[in-house]
Amino acid sequence: MSAIVKPAKRHQRDEVFAIQRQLSLALLILIVLTAAVEFGIFQSQALVYTKSLTAGLVLSYLAHWAFAIFAYRQTRIAAAKAIMLNVYLGQMIKWLLTLLGFALIFMLVRPIMASAVIIGYLLMQLITALMLSRLTS
Structure with a gap:
């Protein structure tokens, strides 16, 4: 029985930062839509x-951005x-920023x-996870 081994994927730093930029747009859209509905x-x-809601969204976004910067410094x-x-x-920095935030x-x-x-924070976490899941597929 021989096992077929897949080669490791190349580092996805650029893709992660591209998704982070897309998250900026998603953040802005969510804030504007929420304000329009409420008003x-x-x-x-x-x-x-x-x-x-904006406070939770921004907190999640900034915490993930800090994680991405530290996690992908060296490739x-x-x-x-x-x-x-x-x-x-x-x-650790992501958790510290989240707790302090x-x-x-x-x-x-x-x-x-x-x-x-809380809903804003969890919503941004969900959007981030969904967008990052595209990297593995």
Whole structure:
């Protein structure tokens, strides 16, 4: 019985950063749509839901952007150990930014809808995962 071995894929740094730029556009579209719906349908002048959702969206976006920058700093094959350390460092920085971001949002932003912040964060996580899943297929 012989096993067929697939060669490893080339590094996808450029594709990851291209997706990150597409996420910027998705972020802008979500913010504008939310503001239009809140202002147009609900006639809300304060835009509390939009502000709260935007806080969660931006927090998720910035945390992932920081991870991508740290994780993909080095791409040489000879630097395999450094690449793994950068991935771990990127993940730690992402979690730190997320925790500090949530703390700052809930302490400083008033008025705020906590559920909208969480929904915004999770929505951006979902969009990021869906867009990045295209890399493996």
